[in-house]
Amino acid sequence: MNQVEQVQKALREYAEPEKAAYLPKFFQALPGGYGEGDQFLGVRVPNTRRVAKAYPLPLEELTDLISSAFHEERFFALVVMCQHYQKAKNHQQQQAVLAFYQRYIKYVNNWDLVDCSAPKIVGPYIWQHQDWELLEQFASSSSMWQQRIAMVSCFYYIRQNDVDLTITLAKRFHTHAHPLMHKAVGWMLRELAKRDKPAVEAFLQQHLSELPRELLRYSIEHFDEPLRQSYLSGSILES
8 A cells, every 4th residue: 555545544534424425515516616526535624634744745646635536635735735845945845845736726726725725835935935926826817716825825924924915915806706705805804904903904994895795894803893893884984
């Protein structure tokens, strides 16, 4: 049994049939959903991460897993890619992880797959190498998942106390047609508000009439209740 088969066996030992039956609805993998056709083993995320820690496969051995029909196998591959990036000792090693990630980008095709990988691979790479061309490649893609990668990559910037990138991309994506982008923009603004609330409030007040309701709710989730209500009602603009 090779290592890939060992990983597949280990994941299936954690499989829960009830969860496998529930997840297609949760990830909208049913006909007409954004994750249509995805298949699930029913493995909980902590257990997938546990397997990834036990089997830190080399990049070249992740090919069958990142391209798997099973969601958890793709998630496993992405967690291992993140481990490789975090352990990379130089630009060449970082670039190798990023290139592998980009080669299989079409399999990063649900919100959790984006969210577990973009802030740990794409965000740090752009920050460390000032690779704005890479950011634009994701941001201007016709794929909503790649646009979400660009937006969620801002999480790394936020952790470095950088304000500008999050606000720039929020301005670009706040009128996006897809609810998953509303959530992504709102999530990043919520995280940024923990570090620079005035910058977030300035953005919200400038664009309040244009903001999708879900984006606004995510953004102001941790505001005190009177302030939240003033944004939800629009009365903040009257003060």
